[in-house]
Amino acid sequence: MNSLSGDTRLPQYQRLRDHLAQQIAQNRWRPGEAIPTEAALSAQYLLSTGTVRKAIDALVSEGILERQQGRGTFIRRPQFQSSLFRFFRFQTAAGERQVPQSRILSVEPVAAPSAVAQALGLPADAQVIRIMRVRLLDEQPVLAEEIWLPHALFAPLLQLDLSQQGPLLYPIYEDVCAQVVARAEETLTAESVNDVYARLLQVPVNSPVVVIERLARDYAGTPLEWRRSRGHAEHFRYSVDIR
Known part of the structure; x- marks a missing residue:
């Protein structure tokens, strides 16, 4: 038998939902x-x-759990691999979808800039890990990314050669650091590229780029990763199904 912790003013189903999450x-x-x-x-x-x-229903509606008919209720594993294709069109000359390659440029511990600390819910100047990488098609850069992680949760990454671990980071987070990305919030903006990212993307300074900010969280809602992905405007696409 277990008792539920948390705010006793909340309904019991909400406290159970929070406890299970x-x-x-x-x-x-x-x-x-x-x-x-x-x-x-x-x-x-x-x-x-x-x-x-009611608690299970809430977790199902949030995408944390999924019911499988006749089998039970399971922890849902989100699929992030295709998320970039909602905003960018990466295709061959024949029109076939291509997945950009990943090239890690640097992985280093740094003091968190104020915007990063705020996004990750960390104290000012907290230690974080910054990953810089580019995504390429046919050896041409199409995306430049800065990725920020709380040092306390992801320190084992500093002992790895991420360039030898495959193109997807989230499986590495899970396997090496036991941190599972459950959901993410994305914000889409545009800007004129500065000299650093102009060099990474091989475009003139002040060229238009599309910026996707992603804040990734674990199943309890704790921030795990904040990233900015800057991409060539020529690859940008946006589509929505309005009913």
């Missing part, structure tokens, strides 16, 4: 793994099945 963020269950049944959770926390079901 925290357990998931702490790897009590791994992505793709089933959580206990509603009956088991009811017995464990001495709550009605209706209260448990």
Whole structure:
């Protein structure tokens, strides 16, 4: 039997929802793994099945859990691999989709600039890890990215050669640091590129670029990563299905 912590002014289903989300963020269950049944959770926390079901429903609606007919309720693993294709069109001359290659330029510990500390919910000048990388098509840079991570959570990355670990960072975060990105918020803007990113993207200074800011969080909502991806405006696309 377990008791729920948290603000006792909140409804019990909300406290259970928050408790389960925290357990998931702490790897009590791994992505793709089933959580206990509603009956088991009811017995464990001495709550009605209706209260448990309402908490599970909330986590399902948030995309943290998913129900599989006849099998149970599982930790959902988000798919981020195709997110860039919502904003950029990367294609061959024949019109086939291409996935840009990844080239790590640097990985270093630094003091967090104020905007980074604010985004990640860290104290001013907290230690963070900055990753610089470019994404390329046919050896031509199409995206330049700066990626910021809390040092306390991602220090093991400093011992790795990330250039030898594959093009996707989130599986590395999970395998090496036990940090799972569960969801992300993205903001789209445009700017004139400065000399640093003009050099990385091989475009003239003040050329227009599209900027995607992404704040990635774990299952409990704690910020894990803040990144800025700057891309050639010529590759930019935006589409939305309005019903």
